[in-house]
Amino acid sequence: MTNKVLTCVGCPAGCRINVEMEGDEIRTITGNTCPVGEQYARQEAVCPMRILTSTVRITGCPYRVLPVTTDREIPLASVDEVMEIIRSTVVEAPVSFEQVLIENVLDTGANVIASKSMPAA
Numbered sequence: 001m002t003n004k005v006l007t008c009v010g011c012p013a014g015c016r017i018n019v020e021m022e023g024d025e026i027r028t029i030t031g032n033t034c035p036v037g038e039q040y041a042r043q044e045a046v047c048p049m050r051i052l053t054s055t056v057r058i059t060g061c062p063y064r065v066l067p068v069t070t071d072r073e074i075p076l077a078s079v080d081e082v083m084e085i086i087r088s089t090v091v092e093a094p095v096s097f098e099q100v101l102i103e104n105v106l107d108t109g110a111n112v113i114a115s116k117s118m119p120a121a
């Protein structure tokens with residue numbers, strides 16, 4: 001039996017949640033004070049997800065990089081591979097806010113989108 005202690009990010013209360021696991025199976029969840037905390041703990045214990053923010057290189061404008069984000073959470077385990085894809089990506093200005101730059105990155109169902117618009121030089 002293993003024990004994971006999580007801090008719920010569902011609201012500012014930040015409840016400390018204890019998840020007891022046997023292998024990949026959740027046995028008990030305690031410490032949450034609402035159902036949001038239980039849902040968060042289940043996801044975090046089995047397959048943690050994250051929104052990824054980063055930058056890609058951009059050409060054709062005065063700036064060298066463009067801030068980007070995933071438009072939904074991706075598995076934490078995929079972050080390193082997605083970062084490799086982002087690092088190897090170069091986009092050309094102009095780019096509009098929330099423009100899809102990498103569609104369905106690494107088959108996660110998430111797109112990498114522009115966090116700001118960037119006009120051409």
Ligand code: SF4
Nearest residue numbers: 008010011014015037
């Ligand atoms: S368990 Fe509920 S009350 Fe506690 S931090 Fe999470 S969302 Fe907030």
